[in-house]
Amino acid sequence: MRIAIMGTGGVGGFFGAKLAASGADVTFIARGAHGAAIAERGLTIDSPAHPVAGLAVTVTDDPAKVGPVDVVMVAVKLWDTAAAAEQLRPMVGPETVVISFQNGIEAGSLLRAALGAEHVAGGVAHISATIAAPGVIRQVGSLARIIFGAFGGGADPRLAAFAEACQAAGIEHTLSPDIDRAIWEKFVFLSAFSAITALTRKPIGDIRADTDLRAFLRDAASETADVARARGVAIVPEQADKVLAAADNLPAATRASMAHDLERGARLELPWLSGTVVRLGAELGVPTPVHRAVWCALKLHAGGR
Template identity: 50%
Template sequence: MKIVVFGTGGVGGYFGARLAQSGCDVTFVARGRHYAAIKAHGLRIESPLGNFALEAPRIVEDISTVQQADLVVVAVKLWDTDEAARSLAPLVSRGAAVVSFQNGVQKDETLGKHLPRESIIGGVCYIASVISSPGVITHSGTMQKLVFGEYDGSRSARVQAFHAACEKAGITAEIADDIERLIWEKYVFLVGLSGATATIRRPIGAIRTHARTRAFLFDVMHEVVAVGRAKGVRLPADFAGNRLAFCDTLPEGMTSSMHHDLENGNRLELPWLSGGVASMGEALNVPTPRNRTIADILELSADGRVSG
């Protein structure tokens, strides 16, 4: 497969590098200092699964310079999704499929405003990784999993081909029969992890071992489940308990990308995470007091600087 990784951050950089290292045809799209560092010195991955470097990866600043692709992996920040989708239209018109491993549950709806619905594959990822410095992706822990699938549940040739590429690269990967439900399952965990770590400003280990912060984490996730069920997603009523047990299996030092962004003064994906839950809950008349509080607490830092 000809794969384009659109957004070479913690997610796109890590998984794209694994695919490229295994021999896949991968083109990276990056910008700014990160692009310049990769262009000059290559892309370095630091991981408990093994450090490695791509000395001269194929990388561009503008996706319009890419003429052909079988699959585009979208891994830009959520606020860039509209612009990214518009720029992908020429590649999609020439046959490219698109799979987003971004955060949230509204990403594919946004892509679908600009791209044919049949071009979009649903996807979720599980990894803790960040750009630790320009040209360097640091992976925490050993979890590195991609789950993807067609929205109609079919096992198409394109999802099977991508699954084979992931397996060759040593990436844990699954083809999903009900990708919408799995996207929401990830969202429950993601909103809990991001909201709790960013507001409490501690990693998951400390949060899950204290009774009150553990209860807070559970309540945040329970609200997401309630909103999803109100939207018709097939989530079990007790799914927040399932995700809390999953949090107990994580490395104690694990945190979230939103916590990382907060500490580094970067823009936050808050409107699509706890803020998104609060907005959807309000529209559906589902109470979301914990997520509304998280959104309110972090609002002054949401654009990457302290306002006021």
């Protein structure tokens, strides 16, 4: 199986490294200093549970040089989705499946419109990892799990083969019969987690220990869950409490990638997280006061410094 990683950040770099270390044929798409460092020194995963040091991998900044592959894992930032879809076209053959492991709920639709529904599947990544330095991915905690499946359900032998590759690589994974709901469940968590850790500039340990901020986090999750139900997604009534339970199990130092981006003065995924909750809430008649407050407070930072 040939696998391409489109976006060698925290998600793509970590899971791609696991696949490559297991002997899978993996090519990483990475640019600039990060790509140069990987080419020169290999890919390093700084992780308490899944360390990899200087793994020699195939890396390029030009997807056209790769040729058709079996699986493309897309892990670029949300604002790069349309551009990534065009750039990865040379890697898409008749039987290629492109799996989006991006945040938010809209990337899959963008990729399907650009590449054709028959080539695109949905995915969810549960991990806290960022680029710590060129060529180095740093993970916080030990959680590292991916979920993927065909949009609309149904069996797909390409995804079954990818699941076998994940199994061989020791990647915790689930081939889901309902990836649409799984994406929304992740969105309920991430939209709230990103919103509150970015707005407060504090890690989850401080937030969950404060009575007011813990309630604020739950309220944010409840709003997104309400929007999901209004869209017809089968989100369980206790989903917001599940978000709190998940937050309680995270290492105290964990923050969302958007909080890290805000601290670095980088561009934010805010329009596709709280911004999407606010927009859909307005369309569906669902109040979203917490996400609106976050959107208004951070929108002037969304473009980065």
